[in-house]
Amino acid sequence: MMIYLDNGATSWPKPQEVKLIMNEALDSGGNPGRGGHGVSMEAARSVYRVRELLSKIFGINKPTRVVFTSNATQAINTALFGILKSGDHVITSSLEHNAVTRPLNVLENRGVKVTRISGRSGNEFSLEEYAAAFRDNTKLVVTLHASNISGVLLPVEQIGEIARGKGVPYLLDAAQTAGVYPLDLNSLPVDILAFPGHKGLLGPQGTGGLVIGDNCSLRPFIYGGTGSLSELDSQPDFLPDALESGTLNGVGIAGLGGGVKYLLAQGMDNVRKREQQLCQSLIDGLLHIPGVKLYGGTDAATKAPIVAFNLGEIDSMIVGDMLDEEYGIISRAGLHCAPHAHRMLGTIEQGVVRLSPSHFTTEVEIGETLKAVAKVSKELL
Amino acid sequence: MMIYLDNGATSWPKPQEVKLIMNEALDSGGNPGRGGHGVSMEAARSVYRVRELLSKIFGINKPTRVVFTSNATQAINTALFGILKSGDHVITSSLEHNAVTRPLNVLENRGVKVTRISGRSGNEFSLEEYAAAFRDNTKLVVTLHASNISGVLLPVEQIGEIARGKGVPYLLDAAQTAGVYPLDLNSLPVDILAFPGHKGLLGPQGTGGLVIGDNCSLRPFIYGGTGSLSELDSQPDFLPDALESGTLNGVGIAGLGGGVKYLLAQGMDNVRKREQQLCQSLIDGLLHIPGVKLYGGTDAATKAPIVAFNLGEIDSMIVGDMLDEEYGIISRAGLHCAPHAHRMLGTIEQGVVRLSPSHFTTEVEIGETLKAVAKVSKELL
Numbered sequence: 001m002m003i004y005l006d007n008g009a010t011s012w013p014k015p016q017e018v019k020l021i022m023n024e025a026l027d028s029g030g031n032p033g034r035g036g037h038g039v040s041m042e043a044a045r046s047v048y049r050v051r052e053l054l055s056k057i058f059g060i061n062k063p064t065r066v067v068f069t070s071n072a073t074q075a076i077n078t079a080l081f082g083i084l085k086s087g088d089h090v091i092t093s094s095l096e097h098n099a100v101t102r103p104l105n106v107l108e109n110r111g112v113k114v115t116r117i118s119g120r121s122g123n124e125f126s127l128e129e130y131a132a133a134f135r136d137n138t139k140l141v142v143t144l145h146a147s148n149i150s151g152v153l154l155p156v157e158q159i160g161e162i163a164r165g166k167g168v169p170y171l172l173d174a175a176q177t178a179g180v181y182p183l184d185l186n187s188l189p190v191d192i193l194a195f196p197g198h199k200g201l202l203g204p205q206g207t208g209g210l211v212i213g214d215n216c217s218l219r220p221f222i223y224g225g226t227g228s229l230s231e232l233d234s235q236p237d238f239l240p241d242a243l244e245s246g247t248l249n250g251v252g253i254a255g256l257g258g259g260v261k262y263l264l265a266q267g268m269d270n271v272r273k274r275e276q277q278l279c280q281s282l283i284d285g286l287l288h289i290p291g292v293k294l295y296g297g298t299d300a301a302t303k304a305p306i307v308a309f310n311l312g313e314i315d316s317m318i319v320g321d322m323l324d325e326e327y328g329i330i331s332r333a334g335l336h337c338a339p340h341a342h343r344m345l346g347t348i349e350q351g352v353v354r355l356s357p358s359h360f361t362t363e364v365e366i367g368e369t370l371k372a373v374a375k376v377s378k379e380l381l
Numbered sequence: 382m383m384i385y386l387d388n389g390a391t392s393w394p395k396p397q398e399v400k401l402i403m404n405e406a407l408d409s410g411g412n413p414g415r416g417g418h419g420v421s422m423e424a425a426r427s428v429y430r431v432r433e434l435l436s437k438i439f440g441i442n443k444p445t446r447v448v449f450t451s452n453a454t455q456a457i458n459t460a461l462f463g464i465l466k467s468g469d470h471v472i473t474s475s476l477e478h479n480a481v482t483r484p485l486n487v488l489e490n491r492g493v494k495v496t497r498i499s500g501r502s503g504n505e506f507s508l509e510e511y512a513a514a515f516r517d518n519t520k521l522v523v524t525l526h527a528s529n530i531s532g533v534l535l536p537v538e539q540i541g542e543i544a545r546g547k548g549v550p551y552l553l554d555a556a557q558t559a560g561v562y563p564l565d566l567n568s569l570p571v572d573i574l575a576f577p578g579h580k581g582l583l584g585p586q587g588t589g590g591l592v593i594g595d596n597c598s599l600r601p602f603i604y605g606g607t608g609s610l611s612e613l614d615s616q617p618d619f620l621p622d623a624l625e626s627g628t629l630n631g632v633g634i635a636g637l638g639g640g641v642k643y644l645l646a647q648g649m650d651n652v653r654k655r656e657q658q659l660c661q662s663l664i665d666g667l668l669h670i671p672g673v674k675l676y677g678g679t680d681a682a683t684k685a686p687i688v689a690f691n692l693g694e695i696d697s698m699i700v701g702d703m704l705d706e707e708y709g710i711i712s713r714a715g716l717h718c719a720p721h722a723h724r725m726l727g728t729i730e731q732g733v734v735r736l737s738p739s740h741f742t743t744e745v746e747i748g749e750t751l752k753a754v755a756k757v758s759k760e761l762l
Contacts, residue, residue, distance in 0.1 A: 004410065006412075006415075006418065009421065010415070010631075012411070019404055022403065023400055026399065026400050034713065035701075035711075035714070036698060036714065040390065070627070071629075072627060074451070074603055074627060077603045097606060098607075098614075099605035100605075102604035102606075103605065105614050106601075106616075204630075205412070206451065206588075222454060222455055224478075224479050224718075225479040225480050226479075230715070230716035233482055233483065245455075246451070246453060246454025246480060247452045247577065248452075248586065249452075249586050250586045251586050252585075252632070252633060320416075324417075330419070332418070333416070334611070335611035337605075337608070339611065348612060
């Protein structure tokens with residue numbers, strides 16, 4: 001039996017609804033927005049219904065401001081390249097995933113100034129340093145919501161409030177929190193939200209997108225056919241078409257809708273509560289195992305459902321491999337696409353072992369995992 | 382019963398293998414290249430096997446030079462923005478889909494010079510004009526393989542040979558021909574090929590990519606996590622990682638592999654032969670219907686499996702709607718995301734009715750379609 005604790009990379013299992021609805025979409029065919037015939041129109045309606053579901057869970061009124069991309073990385077690139085240009089200034093954190101760091105570095109080479117707010121374990125984002133970082137040409141604040149390494153949540157309410165006070169839009173990378181944690185743009189001062197479809201939202205890979213607040217305007221990033229204004233040589237300027245060129249992943253988006261419907265039926269608060277409990281059990285158990293070093297604190301309420309640890313100074317890959325091969329426990333070990341955050345944690349060499357349960361994970365599986373880590377600790381230390 | 386003749390927009394039905402293999406991928410989970418555990422490794426192997434299949438049908442030796450994108454449009458944008466920069470010159474045709482036209486217009490505004498080779502019906506691409514268009518700063522030739530409106534094939538062998546003689550890479554948009562028509566980069570002088578996964582290759586939506594010849598190098602287009610060299614702030618420079626950021630559509634790519642395997646089992650030549658026969662039957666039948674205007678010639682051998690027509694001066698949308706609502710025939714009417722090509726055909730107002738069968742289409746369905754067009758013609762003209 002496999003114990004899957006790598007939901008931070010991609011969630012598994014998916015609800016049965018996801019597969020069923022994808023099979024239906026494959027069977028019924030149709031290219032959304034391409035053609036006035038019934039099949040294409042129904043495919044377009046199906047995509048629209050998923051926009052509606054997502055606008056509901058993210059608290060916006062206009063489903064057309066949900067833009068689909070193939071993953072959160074493409075969504076983030078779309079936002080960064082769609083807003084920033086030479087001469088602009090952007091503020092970010094030093095916890096970021098490479099999905100933010102790498103495009104920002106490219107933009108930096110093209111004349112965008114980047115301020116990275118430093119942090120240390122336990123105070124991952126210095127609000128004082130941040131508030132002082134704004135300049136006249138600051139055009140964007142971008143941070144992740146939760147570290148993909150340690151699960152630590154950034155103070156996004158305060159970050160957003162300060163940005164709003166300065167009139168600067170705030171782009172939130174919700175890769176680890178969309179579908180997991182309440183993210184209501186009515187109350188949260190976030191202007192643009194990037195989400196993956198295949199993690200907390202329980203959809204299939206190949207889905208993700210942006211939720212774009214009313215006051216934000218992005219230049220297109222990918223240009224091409226939109227099924228609208230076909231007679232024009234230029235990209236339409238209305239959403240979602242301005243930012244959605246080429247054939248959408250209609251089948252995947254249908255599946256994403258299945259995942260979101262499942263979440264809504266379960267109650268997102270219930271899902272969050274359960275994941276928090278599972279993580280707290282993991283943390284509490286790990287604290288009793290000799291040699292365990294935990295990252296990101298011991299209170300699951302302050303974290304996305306991610307628990308990161310190491311055993312002494314042992315390479316995290318060795319621990320991860322043993323958990324996999326000897327106990328069938330799927331963690332993720334090594335570096336996690338966020339080098340600055342690893343440097344902050346002092347784990348750029350060792351990496352970390354990351355355990356990320358979902359609400360499908362059972363308490364029994366958590367117990368088995370703790371037993372296995374204890375045995376590995378005994379064997380290696 | 383529905384008669385589906387809109388395979389030019391997206392192919393339907395898909396082979397049963399596609400659904401089965403996607404269900405398997407959903408059931409087995411795993412994020413390709415994220416994590417050293419068995420599930421992620423198997424997902425990565427599954428993606429690699431599809432690269433192998435595609436490199437086989439496109440005649441390249443290195444599967445790593447097959448790069449996955451979410452659709453052909455993203456693939457084309459990746460190539461255009463990855464090669465062209467201010468001061469460069471590019472040659473294209475006036476038949477192009479908006480997937481080429483719209484990004485080229487943006488590049489033109491950024492200082493790229495664009496020459497559009499004109500054509501007229503029956504001679505869609507003037508090779509003389511083309512050969513004379515090269516300049517010292519010509520960095521790319523880009524054309525579609527077959528018009529998505531009329532199905533007419535461009536003389537890609539000659540276009541490629543001339544480009545090769547000038548030392549300029551040739552990017553081919555194979556949206557209407559990949560999986561339909563032999564495209565072997567060993568013999569065809571094409572350097573970069575952009576393909577959709579969900580048309581002739583019979584995969585699901587959300588798939589597509591680039592096949593990149595050995596001598597071509599592209600700057601990255603989307604930056605982010607690659608699962609490789611995670612400690613670096615910059616994008617890895619090797620393929621496919623340089624051009625594949627963020628989580629791949631693993632489930633969709635698995636399905637695409639199912640489509641390609643099916644094609645190989647059928648024999649691509651057989652599939653092409655059958656589609657050509659079906660199109661010839663359509664053309665021959667349409668020629669006998671009063672008021673039919675055909676576009677793109679009457680020889681199916683010179684065309685992708687697309688037959689475009691109008692009835693007199695009647696708006697193509699009216700004809701398309703009648704075929705759909707009264708006869709259950711799914712065509713695509715109106716404009717087809719290629720305004721210059723419509724202007725060349727004189728159909729920028731009227732649009733065209735496009736019939737695009739697949740090898741799943743039956744002769745009976747073609748017969749029913751011809752009867753229906755004859756009735757619509759009688760009714761409207």
